[in-house]
Amino acid sequence: MLCLGIEGTAHTFGVGIVDSRGKVLANALKTYVPAKGGIHPREAAQFHAANARVVLDEALKVASVSIEDIDFLAFSAGPGLGPCLRTAATAARALASWLDVPIISVNHCIAHVEIGRLTERAKDPVTLYVSGGNTQVIAFDAGRYRVFGETLDIPVGNCLDVFGREVGLPYPGGPTVERLAREGKRYIPLPYVVKGMDLSFSGLMTDAVRKHRAGADLHDLCYSLQETAFAALVEVTERAVAHTEKKEVMLTGGVAANQRLREMLKLMANEHKAKFFVPPREYCQDCGAMIAWTGILAYKHGVGQKLRETGVKQRWRTDQVDIPWRTG
Amino acid sequence: MLMKKGAEANLYLEPFARVLHRAGEGKVVVKHRIAKRYRILEIDKQLRESRTTLESKLFADAKRAGVPTPLVYEVDRAGMRIVMEFIDGRQVKLVLDKLRPKARRKLCELIGRQVARLHRAGIVHGDLTTSNMILTREGKVYFVDFGLGEYNPSLEARGVDLHLLRRALQSIHFRVTDEAYRAILSGYKREFGGGANEVIERVEEIERRGRYVPKEERTWR
Structure with missing residues (x-):
């Protein structure tokens, strides 16, 4: 049984092909890079539309299967940017109706957790999912993935990217901030915001930009920005670990590429005698394979939509989705 | 005795006589904010110190406002410890x-x-x-x-x-x-x-x- 998954919530258009045993046959993608500034939703959507065919063909070629071999479709129905979601959904609906196969709406955040569980063989992790579009601490309990912490405003990846842009670093800012931070020595105090289980990064970003304008050393600022933001992320994740008493911690999303964040989270996991996992880079970032695999899990447990029920949900919450493929 | 290992602090349940004064009776809770190795010293110290001091003040003021809170017996800012009443429930x-x-x-x-x-x-x-x-x-x-x-x-x-x-x-x-x-x-x-x-x-x-x-x-x- 083969599932073709289409991802298109933000800047990445991806097509993955996965079989029912979890073997990834193809994971093709193209990523929109804005000429200047951040992601423009309409331009990203146009990029997806223009590249959908190319990415689809590449996935089929890599997997060495024909489009008729696909048994059903899965696509990322949310959360994400409206125009991008609608473009990916249109591609998925068109393919499903042309092939006359079932179609499944997949929650993007849950797909990140599921592909990580697959590649890392993790059973029941507390997951810190951090990217340019999302920041959540997710753990499974009683039939659903519950959110044990989330940002109240901007995602941490967005905080790093926008800071980078404001101080003149090239897009995306995150990796450059990480490189510069390695040469930072002096800690410049920045607002550390943990509100109960939740986080906030907008004030941190604003203050870091302000301190740069006031003449603070850029290396020191990058260092301080990372240390402050990541300490808050790890603290909230630790609270979820302490509360749920789970013995696995997983880090995923685009910001999972950051070595310092990995190191900090690993130290925390060790203190709680929990295993620590980071999926390979291609499965941390947005991709079609994670959608296809989550589609397989859902399909095997009887989840499926009629075409008219495949509307996109820009603000689809992680904890609104029933997870029949997991027990407990 | 370690009562709870929280995310932020360890809670110990100890005899009053051992921690505070030998004439005392009953039990006390010692809340010890332990150092976190994952964060840098500057952030770690600042968070633990300010939370220890502020928390003890808040306990007292909350009680004054009519909200039951444990009595604070001792605040040790250097050791990042609060000694407080044990609430049985x-x-x-x-x-x-x-x-x-x-x-x-x-x-x-x-x-x-x-x-x-x-x-x-x-x-x-x-x-x-x-x-x-x-x-x-x-x-x-x-x-x-x-x-x-x-x-x-x-x-x-x-x-x-x-x-x-x-x-x-x-x-x-x-x-x-x-x-x-x-x-x-x-x-x-x-x-x-x-x-x-x-x-x-x-x-x-x-x-x-x-x-x-x-x-x-x-x-x-």
Whole structure:
């Protein structure tokens, strides 16, 4: 049984092909890079539309299967940017109706957790999912993935990217901030915001930009920005670990590429005698394979939509989705 | 004896006589904020010191405002320790789902009233979850953790406080979230008096602002 998954919530258009045993046959993608500034939703959507065919063909070629071999479709129905979601959904609906196969709406955040569980063989992790579009601490309990912490405003990846842009670093800012931070020595105090289980990064970003304008050393600022933001992320994740008493911690999303964040989270996991996992880079970032695999899990447990029920949900919450493929 | 290894601190249950004075009786709780190796020294020290000092002040002021809190016996800022009264009872987290609907409503209304007392006294709790509340045999609800609290009389801070309580209900008490939250708000409104609706409106605004709020999100007034 083969599932073709289409991802298109933000800047990445991806097509993955996965079989029912979890073997990834193809994971093709193209990523929109804005000429200047951040992601423009309409331009990203146009990029997806223009590249959908190319990415689809590449996935089929890599997997060495024909489009008729696909048994059903899965696509990322949310959360994400409206125009991008609608473009990916249109591609998925068109393919499903042309092939006359079932179609499944997949929650993007849950797909990140599921592909990580697959590649890392993790059973029941507390997951810190951090990217340019999302920041959540997710753990499974009683039939659903519950959110044990989330940002109240901007995602941490967005905080790093926008800071980078404001101080003149090239897009995306995150990796450059990480490189510069390695040469930072002096800690410049920045607002550390943990509100109960939740986080906030907008004030941190604003203050870091302000301190740069006031003449603070850029290396020191990058260092301080990372240390402050990541300490808050790890603290909230630790609270979820302490509360749920789970013995696995997983880090995923685009910001999972950051070595310092990995190191900090690993130290925390060790203190709680929990295993620590980071999926390979291609499965941390947005991709079609994670959608296809989550589609397989859902399909095997009887989840499926009629075409008219495949509307996109820009603000689809992680904890609104029933997870029949997991027990407990 | 290690009673609980929390995310932020270790809690030890010790004889009063051993920790404070040999003439004393009963037990005390020692809350020790331990160093976290994952964060740099500057952040670690600053967070632990400020939370230790602030928390002990908040305990006292909350009590003054009519909210049961443990008595603080000793604050050791250098050692990042607070020695406080041991509250014998059950965590609200463990009982809330099991109560009969009427008893649950009463308990939630009491919690709502106590949150309102804090807010009126210019305090926000910062971490309103049911694991931080102890229900005693006499039916009192003690708020035992002010580690993330602050003095902040703003509408925004109060709104966030209530929003966090609802979030905690959603993640831990998902079977009874709506009825529990409704009862909490009813107690809150009664105790807070004029202006309560403004706070509740702000909660709704905060939730609409959030990244993951579906459009059909209901209102609570």
